[in-house]
Amino acid sequence: MDLLIDGLKKAIEMILTGDQEIYTITWLTLKVCLIAILISTLIGLPLGILLGLTRFRGRKVLLLFINIGLGLPPVVAGLWITMFLWRSGPLGDLAMLYSPTAIVMAQILVSLPIVTSLTCSSFQQVNDKMLLQIKALGATKLQTLVILIKQSKIAILAAIMAGFGRVIAEVGAAMMVGGNIQGDTRILTTTIVMEVSKGNFDVALALSFILLTVALLITAALTFLQQRRRLS
Template sequence: MELIINGLKKAIEMILTGDRAIFEITWLTLKVCFSATLISSIIGLPLGMFLGLTRFRGRKMILVLINIGMGLPPVVAGLWITMFLWRSGPLGHLHLLYSPTAIVMAQVLVSLPIITGLTSSAFQQINEKMLLQIKALGATKIQTFGLLLKQTKIAIVAAIMAGLGRVIAEVGAAQMVGGNIQGDTRILTTSIVMEVSKGNFDVALAISFILLTVALLITASLTLLQQRKRLS
């Protein structure tokens, strides 16, 4: 209990004293997580909508692969990204390994299946009679798209929240592809692992409290947005 209290005191001290290192790490964490979630949403939402509304040969196999990807271990994602970005890999000439971009790539790999899969499930639950009614009323494609988004907006926000939650808590892939380099690729989760390995449990707990606070604020904001949309 004393260790937890000391960790909380250390976290408050870091924030109040304006610890430059912790603010840089927190900012980088937010930047890579939001970037990965945005990319995953731009790709995953339309893809999930397409898979949820259309029927074609091979669709079930794609959905199986997406569902498998939802449980993809982050270290496996990190390994694959490392292999592609390694000096002798297909993308080695880009020199992206051990960079924030590499972390974003790994996080997209673990969050994209989640956003795609949950979006697809939401659109699969739309009543086919409603789709026929929309067509019968002569709605344009844009109008149809807007109506379907209105019906599934709560599930879509939930999908984005799930994807963001996955990347903000991710450590294995980020450690592997980023290298946990101070001032360059060190984020909150990898910092916690590093401090624990050094035996600095009070610092590790302090950083964990900061990470929990950030995650809580983001989740609370998205939940309020989701519920406000529900009431509108």
Template sequence: MELIIDGLKKAIEMILSGDQEIFDITWLTLRVCFTAILISSLIGLPLGMFLGLKKFKGKRIVLILINIGMGLPPVVAGLWITMFLWRSGPLGHLQLLYSPTAIVMAQVLVSLPIVTGLTSSAFQQIDEKLLLQIKALGATKIQTLLLLVKQTKIAIVAAIMAGFGRVIAEVGAAMMVGGNIKGDTRILTTSIVMEVSKGNFDVALAISFILLTVALFITASLTLLQQRRHIP
């Protein structure tokens, strides 16, 4: 219990003292996480909508692959990104390994199937009678899509939150493709692992409290957005 209290005190001390390194690490964490979830949402939401509404040959196989991807171990994602970005890999000439961009790529790989899969499930559950009713009213494709998005807003935001939760807690892939380089690719999760390996449990706990605070604030904000008009 004393160790936890010391960690909390250390976290408050780091914040109040304006620890520049902690602020830089936190900012980089937010930057890569928001970039990753934005990319995953821009690709995953339309893809999930398409898979949920359209019927085509091979759809079941695509959904199986997406569901497998939802449980993809982060270290596997990190390994694949590393191989592609390695000096002798297909994308080695871009020299992106051990950079924030590489971390974003790994985070997209683990969050995209989650956003896509949950969005697809939400749109598959739309009552066909509702679709027929919308068509009968003469709605255009754009109007139909907007109505369906409004109908599934709660599920869509839930998909984004699930994807964000995956990327902000991710450590294995970020460590592998980023290298945990101070001032360049060190984020909150990799910092915690590093401090634990050095035996600095108070600092690791302090950083974990900062990470939890950031995650809780963002998740709470998304939940309020999701539940607007549903909570009295």
């Protein structure tokens, strides 16, 4: 208990004293996570809607791979991204390994299946009778899609929150593709692991409180948006 209290005090001290490194690490964590979940949403939402509402050849195989991706170990995602970005890899000439961009790529790889699969599941549950009723009212395909998105907004925001939860907690892939370089690719999760390995448990706990606060604030904002829209 004393260690937890010391960690909380250390976190407050870091914030109040304006520890520049902590602000840099926290800002980078926010930036890469928000960019990753934004891209995952922009890709996963339309793909999930397509898979949920339509039937085409190869759909089941695509769904199988997406569902397999739900359990993709982060270190495997990190390994694949590393192989692609390595000097001898297909994207080696871009020199993106050990950069924030590489971390974003790894986080997209682990969050995209979550957003896609949960969105698909939501749209698969759309009642056929409701679709017939919408068509009977003379709605165009675009208008029908807008109506269905509004009806599924709770599930869509839940999918985004689940994806965000995955990326904000990710450490294995970020460590592998980012290298935990101070001032460049060091984020909160990788810093916590580093401090634990050095035996600085008070600092690690302080960072964990900061990480939890960031995750809580973002999730609370999404939850408020979710429930507010539900009432409207």
